[in-house]
Amino acid sequence: MLPFLKASFTGAQSFFQQSSRWPVGYVMIAGLVAARWLGLFATLELAVLDVFLRSRPAAGIDEQVVIVLIEQDPVRVDENLSESQLAQLLEIILSAEPAVVGLNVFREEFSDDPGREQLLDLFETHENLITVEKVLPPRPIPPIAPLSDRVAQTQVGLNDVPLDRDGRIRRVFVGAYLPDENEDATDNPFRFSFSFKLAETYLTTQRGYVLENHPTNPDIPIFKEPESPDFMPIPILEENSGGYVREADISKIQTLLNFRSGSATFEIIEASQLVDRSPELEALTDKVVIVDEIDAYFPRFLPVSASSNLMQDYETRDISPRIGITGPELEAHATSQIIRSVIDARPLIRGIPFWSEDILIVSAGLIGIAMSISFRSTLRSMISLAIVTLIAVGACYLILYRFGLWLPVAPMAMSLPLAGITYLGFNYRSQRSALRNQEAALVEVQVLEAERRKAIERAFSAIHAGPLQRLSSLLRSAKDGNTEQSFVLEELRALNQEIRGVGERLRQEAIGDVYFFYSQGDIKLDLTHPMHEVLYEVYSLAVKRKLPGFETIKVRAVSIEPFNCKQLNLDVKRQLCWFLEESLQNIGKHALGTTRIQVLGKNINDFYSLKIEDNGPGIQSTHIGDGTQSSYRLELMLSGKFSRFSKRDGNGTVCELSWPSSQ
Amino acid sequence: MVAIASASVSTPPSSLKTMTSKVASGSEQRTIFVVEDHPTTLAGIHSILERFGSNIALETLTTLQAAREAVRRLRPDLLVLDLQLPEGPGEPAATEFGIQFLKSLMKDYPEINIAIHTSYPDALVRIIPDIDNHRGGFTVSSKDSATDKAFERFKAALQGYTHTRDIRSLKAGLELKPEWLETLDLACKDGYQDRAIAKHLHVSESMVRNYWSKIYDVLGIYPEDAKEEGRNLRIVTCLKARDEGLIE
Numbered sequence: 001m002l003p004f005l006k007a008s009f010t011g012a013q014s015f016f017q018q019s020s021r022w023p024v025g026y027v028m029i030a031g032l033v034a035a036r037w038l039g040l041f042a043t044l045e046l047a048v049l050d051v052f053l054r055s056r057p058a059a060g061i062d063e064q065v066v067i068v069l070i071e072q073d074p075v076r077v078d079e080n081l082s083e084s085q086l087a088q089l090l091e092i093i094l095s096a097e098p099a100v101v102g103l104n105v106f107r108e109e110f111s112d113d114p115g116r117e118q119l120l121d122l123f124e125t126h127e128n129l130i131t132v133e134k135v136l137p138p139r140p141i142p143p144i145a146p147l148s149d150r151v152a153q154t155q156v157g158l159n160d161v162p163l164d165r166d167g168r169i170r171r172v173f174v175g176a177y178l179p180d181e182n183e184d185a186t187d188n189p190f191r192f193s194f195s196f197k198l199a200e201t202y203l204t205t206q207r208g209y210v211l212e213n214h215p216t217n218p219d220i221p222i223f224k225e226p227e228s229p230d231f232m233p234i235p236i237l238e239e240n241s242g243g244y245v246r247e248a249d250i251s252k253i254q255t256l257l258n259f260r261s262g263s264a265t266f267e268i269i270e271a272s273q274l275v276d277r278s279p280e281l282e283a284l285t286d287k288v289v290i291v292d293e294i295d296a297y298f299p300r301f302l303p304v305s306a307s308s309n310l311m312q313d314y315e316t317r318d319i320s321p322r323i324g325i326t327g328p329e330l331e332a333h334a335t336s337q338i339i340r341s342v343i344d345a346r347p348l349i350r351g352i353p354f355w356s357e358d359i360l361i362v363s364a365g366l367i368g369i370a371m372s373i374s375f376r377s378t379l380r381s382m383i384s385l386a387i388v389t390l391i392a393v394g395a396c397y398l399i400l401y402r403f404g405l406w407l408p409v410a411p412m413a414m415s416l417p418l419a420g421i422t423y424l425g426f427n428y429r430s431q432r433s434a435l436r437n438q439e440a441a442l443v444e445v446q447v448l449e450a451e452r453r454k455a456i457e458r459a460f461s462a463i464h465a466g467p468l469q470r471l472s473s474l475l476r477s478a479k480d481g482n483t484e485q486s487f488v489l490e491e492l493r494a495l496n497q498e499i500r501g502v503g504e505r506l507r508q509e510a511i512g513d514v515y516f517f518y519s520q521g522d523i524k525l526d527l528t529h530p531m532h533e534v535l536y537e538v539y540s541l542a543v544k545r546k547l548p549g550f551e552t553i554k555v556r557a558v559s560i561e562p563f564n565c566k567q568l569n570l571d572v573k574r575q576l577c578w579f580l581e582e583s584l585q586n587i588g589k590h591a592l593g594t595t596r597i598q599v600l601g602k603n604i605n606d607f608y609s610l611k612i613e614d615n616g617p618g619i620q621s622t623h624i625g626d627g628t629q630s631s632y633r634l635e636l637m638l639s640g641k642f643s644r645f646s647k648r649d650g651n652g653t654v655c656e657l658s659w660p661s662s663q
Numbered sequence: 664m665v666a667i668a669s670a671s672v673s674t675p676p677s678s679l680k681t682m683t684s685k686v687a688s689g690s691e692q693r694t695i696f697v698v699e700d701h702p703t704t705l706a707g708i709h710s711i712l713e714r715f716g717s718n719i720a721l722e723t724l725t726t727l728q729a730a731r732e733a734v735r736r737l738r739p740d741l742l743v744l745d746l747q748l749p750e751g752p753g754e755p756a757a758t759e760f761g762i763q764f765l766k767s768l769m770k771d772y773p774e775i776n777i778a779i780h781t782s783y784p785d786a787l788v789r790i791i792p793d794i795d796n797h798r799g800g801f802t803v804s805s806k807d808s809a810t811d812k813a814f815e816r817f818k819a820a821l822q823g824y825t826h827t828r829d830i831r832s833l834k835a836g837l838e839l840k841p842e843w844l845e846t847l848d849l850a851c852k853d854g855y856q857d858r859a860i861a862k863h864l865h866v867s868e869s870m871v872r873n874y875w876s877k878i879y880d881v882l883g884i885y886p887e888d889a890k891e892e893g894r895n896l897r898i899v900t901c902l903k904a905r906d907e908g909l910i911e
Contacts, residue, residue, distance in 0.1 A: 099800065474713055500782070534790045541787055543836075553836035554908030557844050595908055 016302075019369050022426040024417040029365035032317045032415045033358055036408070044410045050168070050305040052397050058262025062336045064202070067309075067328045068093065070105075070271040071296040081271070081293070083107060084115025090122050090129065092274050093291065096284035100128040100201040102194060102335075104159060104292040105329055109145045119144065123151045123341055128201055132159040132194045134180050144449035157194030159331065161302065162249055168303040169324075172334040174221060174253040195334030196221075202288050203342055206411075220460055223342045228286070232342045235404075242406035243349035256349035258404060259306035259333040260281025266332045268309050285368070292328035294393055299326050306333060347404030357408045364392065364412040364499075366561055367422030376431070379425050383418045389413055459502070467498045527573045531565035532601060535610070538577045539584065539599050547588025549616065553604045554594055560601035563608040564661050568638075576610075576657075583612040583629070583655040591616025591653060607640075618646035618653050631657065667864045693821065694717045696739040698730040699723070699780075700748055700756060704806060708743060708780060711814050716843055726751050727764045736769065738775065741800075742768070743822040746781040758786045766790055776800035778820035780813065787830045793842055794827060798873045802826040822887075825880040837881050842866075844909060846874045851901035851910050875900070882907065 031088060035041060070089070072080050081089070086105070123129055134141040135158050143156045162171050174196050177644065179187035179250060184438040203209040203223055214233055216218035224231035235255045239246055259265075267283065271291075274281065294300075298614065299310060308325040326332070332503040340346035351357075370387060375381040435592055476490045477483075525534050539558060543550055580599075587594055594616035601610045635642035640659025694710060699705045705723060713719060722739075726729040728751045734742070746761035747763065761781075768775065778801045784803050787794065789872055794801055798822040804813045819826050831838060842864060849855045857875075861868045879886055879896075882903045889896050904910050 114817075529789065532792065536792050537789050540791070555844065556836050556838040557841045558792075558838055559840045559842075595836075597836075598841065 006110055009412060014370070014551075015373065016368060018129060018373050022423060022430075024422040024426070025365065025369045025372075028419045028422055029362055029415055032411050032418070033361055034574055036361065036411050038150075038244035039615070040406075041411050042243055042245045042247075045408060046164060046166065046170065049170065049243060049349075049406060049407050050534055051398075051642075052400050054261060054305045054307075055257065055397075056261040056401055059260040060262065060264065061264055062260060062266055062332075062340065062379065063287070064339055065266050065270045065290065065332045065336050066098075066284055067266050067270055068274060068289055068291045069268055069328065070293045072293045073296050082115055083111065083113040083119055086113050086302070087118035087122060089275060090119070091289070092277070092281070093289055094122070094126055094129065095286060096281045098128070098284045098287050098289045099206045100198050100288050101126070101132060101628075102157075102198045102288070102290045103129065103131045104194065104290055104331055106132065106134075106141055107144050109142045111144070111562050117143070120147060123147055123155055127155065128205065130155050130157055130194065130197050130201065132157060133191075134158065134160055135191065136160040155197075157189070157197035158191050158428075159194040161330070162251075162254060164249075164301075165247075168305070170257055170304075171237060171250070171254045172257050174236065174255050174328070177252060193334070196338060198288050198290070199338035199342075200329070204334070206286060209342060212322045217509060221253070231380070232345075234338065234341075235348050235350035238351070240354050241411075243408065256406070257304065257330075257333060258337045258349045259304060259349065260336060261306065263307035263309060263312040265306070266329065266336070267566065288332075288339070290335070292326075292331075294326060294328070301326060302330055304330060304333075314414065347402065349400070349406055351406050351547045361408055361411045361415050363408055365415040365419035368416040368418070369423050372420040372423035381420065381424050384535045385417045385424075389417050392416060400586065426604050463499075463502055467495055467502065470495050470498060525577065526579075527570050530562060531568070531573060531576065532560045532562045534573070534577060535560050535580055535601065538580045542581050542584035542588070544598075545585075549588040549591045549594050549614075552593055553597060555596045557596070557598045557600075560599065563601065564604060566658070572637050573633070575630070575637065579631055579634055579657060580610065580612065587612070587614045587616065587653070593617065603661060604658070606660055606662060607658045608661040609656060611654065611655050611656045613647075613652060615647075615652040618650050619644070631655075635659075692720055693741065694720045694722070694737065694739040695721045695821075696730065696733055696743045697743045697744045698725075698727070699743070699807065700725045700746060701745070704745065704780075707806075711810055711817065712743075712753060714814050715818075723851065726748075726754075727760055734775075738772065739780060741776045741817065743778045743780055746779065746783060746786055758783055762790060766793055769793055771787060771799060772799070776820045776823060777802075778817045779803045779824065780806060780817075782806045784830050787827075791827070791830065794825075795877060796798075796827075798870070800824050800876075803829045805829065823876065823887065825876050828883065829863045829879060831881075837909065838880055839878070839909070843874050843878050843881070846871060847878060847901070847904050847909055850897060850902060878904070882909075908909065 027131050028444070034484045068089075070081050070086075088109075090101065090103065125130070133143040133144050133156050142153070147156070158173060158176060160173060160176070161169055162173065164170055172195060173193040175190055175192040177190055200211050204211065208225065209223040210225060210226055212222050212231070216233075220233050220236055222231040222233045234255055236252070237250045237256060238243070239248070239250050241250070242256075244250060301308065304324045306325050306329070308323060308329055309328060311323060328482065337346070337348060341348045352360075360411060367388065371384050372381045372545050375384060393409060393413050396407045396412070399405045399407060470491065474488070477487070525623070527534060527539050536558070539560070543553070543556065568576070584597075584599075587597060591614045594614045596609070598613040600613070631644070633643045634640075634657065638657075638659035640657060642657045644653065644655045647650070690722070690909040693715070695715075696714070697705065699710055709721070712719060717884045722733060724733055727748050730742075730744075730748075733739075744761065746763065746765070747756045748761045749756040750760055750762070765777070765893060767780070768777070770793075773796075777797070778800075779802070781787075781803075782805065784805055784897055787803060789902060800823040801827065802820040802824070804816040816826055830857075845864060846860055849860045855863070856872045857868050861871045864871070873899075876886075878884075883902060884896070884900055884903060889899050
């Protein structure tokens with residue numbers, strides 16, 4: 001166990017070391033988390049949830065829920081179902097002894113229709129007959145009246161529908177606190193939703209479950225078998241559950257709609273068939289029956305991603321989920337999901353705590369970074385990133401399908417490849433440069449090795465050919481007794497000369513690119529020395545040359561202050577030497593009659609200025625030579641300033657190069 | 664530390680006699696450090712230094728490490744330095760080490776008197792600017808130069824003078840730092856004294872005196888000789904500067 005821990009610790013350490021060299025990936029992850037927090041992903045995440053839910057394999061028909069549809073003719077209104085006909089229909093349905101009947105139908109609150117009395121009677125006599133009201137804006141609709149208090153309390157459910165920002169329906173009410181007169185929001189009356197009411201009645205009467213409050217959170221309803229400690233909670237939504245970000249519309253108590261996928265989900269029976277007492281009546285026994293009216297020509301569809309049973313005959317398989325489902329179907333789905341979750345443990349959809357969502361997004365990003373870092377080839381990294389992203393998305397889908405967990409798929413699917421890709425670029429770059437460096441280092445080593453061998457051989461052969469020969473001859477003559485002082489002195493002097501010659505030659509032959517090759521006289525200057533010294537050497541070599549302009553010189557005022565040359569590369573240094581040599585050579589060649597030259601290198605504020613001045617005849621041609629051109633190049637390299645001009649009185653030329661010394 | 668007896672001085676040239684006596688007449692004892700790793704050369708240097716007479720305290724150091732340590736302990740009146748030296752005992756000797764040591768020495772002890780005694784005086788060309796900035800005595804002598812000459816250079820360094828013409832190779836004209844030219848201008852054209860010059864140039868008076876010593880070196884004026892001949896050093900210098908075109 002311990003070695004394993006140690007290995008993973010060092011692994012993590014090297015991972016962070018590598019990845020922190022290029023923190024853009026972390027920035028990317030943080031950016032995604034922040035963007036999600038700002039709500040930029042909300043719409044996307046909801047859309048992904050739709051796609052995932054809709055693309056599940058068809059769940060088949062839920063036999064526990066049956067829909068009875070009353071067709072309405074919007075044109076011949078008179079032929080529509082009267083209240084007594086409705087009561088008659090309900091009586092027929094109730095005669096089949098269903099578990100619960102939900103009447104999802106609105107009528108005028110007060111009516112003198114002769115059937116009203118009959119209808120109200122049915123509610124008083126059948127506790128398993130549930131009806132609806134709307135309580136929330138824009139327009140509350142009360143149930144039919146007058147119902148007794150008991151019926152009004154226990155047999156009415158609300159059928160309001162919460163809409164998401166994109167206008168679609170993904171949530172349903174479990175219940176809601178009704179708005180009331182007084183200000184105190186804690187004592188508002190609570191009302192279960194229509195669908196929950198149906199499910200509850202079914203579960204308590206048919207299956208023997210009990211509805212209770214969650215032992216720790218009274219807002220969560222649970223179903224439990226009386227003697228069993230296990231219970232089934234109904235997950236309730238919070239403002240920030242899943243993909244929702246500060247969704248103010250989420251109030252108590254809502255849950256996500258885990259609709260049955262496929263277009264054959266519930267059995268639908270037309271009311272007329274029931275009135276005709278067709279054999280279907282048996283089919284209602286012990287079931288949840290939802291009775292609703294529907295426009296016969298163009299039923300109203302609600303924007304839910306599920307597919308409607310009404311559309312299954314048409315060739316509209318693809319657009320069916322876009323059309324949505326009818327009101328009774330929505331209630332059926334909502335009822336069915338509660339019943340199924342309790343009796344079959346079919347999952348309900350729930351979010352995970354927001355911090356764990358952020359952890360998932362961050363870890364997805366870290367995995368992306370790790371993948372990019374661990375593969376040497378860019379192509380492999382990209383392919384593996386794509387594969388891992390697909391696997392992650394697939395896993396999220398399966399988790400949603402199997403366990404109902406709504407994970408932040410979209411942000412994870414972005415954070416993983418995005419964070420990874422930033423490293424691909426970095427890897428690509430750093431790998432290439434590492435490769436280049438490696439090659440360069442190898443070449444350098446080889447060159448150095450070759451030079452070293454050459455130098456040793458040269459030194460040995462030089463010593464062997466010269467001084468050693470002379471030394472042995474001197475030894476020989478000493479043994480022979482020839483110790484005449486003048487001879488020995490002569491020999492020793494020659495030996496001295498030879499050894500020095502060897503040293504000097506070897507010094508000259510040592511080659512390397514750290515040198516500035518002074519153009520005249522095969523002299524090399526070591527550019528690793530402080531630059532003001534090197535420049536002084538250049539100067540002192542330059543003015544030694546026999547040039548017409550130098551012949552008349554009487555005074556040379558020279559002062560080259562040290563300056564910061566750590567940041568200058570060898571190329572720039574070489575160019576600087578060349579610049580000085582060139583400037584002085586110009587004086588030597590063109591400034592005839594110069595008696596005084598000045599070479600000043602000075603730190604002025606944040607700049608270093610190198611100024612070469614003479615008192616000769618000044619600039620006589622406007623031609624820009626190679627030298628001047630390369631001085632302008634140097635100006636660019638140093639991001640400095642170059643100027644060359646005649647002095648105001650015409651006596652002499654000034655050549656000045658200055659550059660920021662912080663460079 | 665080795666105190667060298669004066670006995671072994673063998674018939675010094677007459678011109679030097681006075682100088683020797685002058686040095687010897689100095690009241691206090693002078694400390695001289697010799698940094699040299701080569702035994703034969705060392706013997707040669709010792710024989711040169713013997714001419715200084717009896718009031719010389721001599722210490723010999725064979726590595727740069729030892730030299731650095733010794734100078735930190737006690738500031739000598741003169742440091743005789745070879746350039747090709749090893750860093751520590753048993754290590755290879757190189758001119759570059761000596762140059763680096765010299766540079767740091769001049770930086771840390773700007774007033775110290777230094778006499779370079781080397782086979783490669785040319786190696787010093789690179790650091791002429793540093794030498795020009797040095798305020799103590801600084802002379803250069805080649806190892807193959809005659810004993811008289813070497814002694815003269817050592818003595819000049821001990822007195823705080825500069826003699827670097829051996830390394831200011833054959834070039835047209837005289838090379839000066841701009842400050843020295845200004846010093847000459849102020850003294851010879853405007854007749855200012857050192858104090859006024861110092862004020863003008865925003866430097867100390869001792870710095871101006873240092874400038875003068877550098878100017879003497881450049882113009883080839885030997886202050887001792889001029890004084891001996893009873894001539895005013897500054898006037899001699901101004902005349903010579905005018906001759907050389909240093910003053911317009």
